[in-house]
Amino acid sequence: MLQSGRYTQFIHNMTDYNTLYTPGDLDSGLINTVVEIPKGSILKVEYNRITGTFELDRVEPTIFAKPTNYGFIPGTLDDDGDELDTLILCPENIPLGVVVKARILGVLNFEDDGEQDHKIICVPADDRDSDNAVKTLDDVPERLKKQIEYHFNTYKDLKKPGTTKVLGYGDQKEALEVIHDCILRFKNQ
16 A cells, blocks of 8 residues: 555655656767667566556567567656657667667657657667667668567557557657657656
8 A cells, every 4th residue: 555654665765767867968869768678578568657666567469579679768758648768779688677878869750549659769879789880760770660660550459450650750850859848748747
């Protein structure tokens, strides 16, 4: 029960990513992002900013495993009422709760149940394996972009067909505009 002193104390000691981290160094094209769902997972996990915990929302069908690592930017709030989502492109799965300093590539403009639900596309800022080769959306393979589009256009089709729609990609400048809007919305809540 939330009223219990012991439990309340426990909640106060949870990680509040929105207090501990800023959205990032936007002037340098960098964000902080917290991983909610590792690449390949079918577990739809969401961060609960009230309790500072990660909660399992649902288990998705295996065919809808996430094509990328999925997270959020602390200190932001998108039109859907959640922190601004990120798609972290990395060949490895990044574990739940890990904070990643990431380079902004662009934005996936997305609509879910009639609400804007942007996805900022990024890569780890220090990727020595690729020698930091991915700097813009143009550097992302077309096949991966199509897989991302397909995933977000169809991942709710077994339960709520036609409720998601990819509206296209935007560049880093458009992504920064979305991030700034979401920071302002978070501050004004």
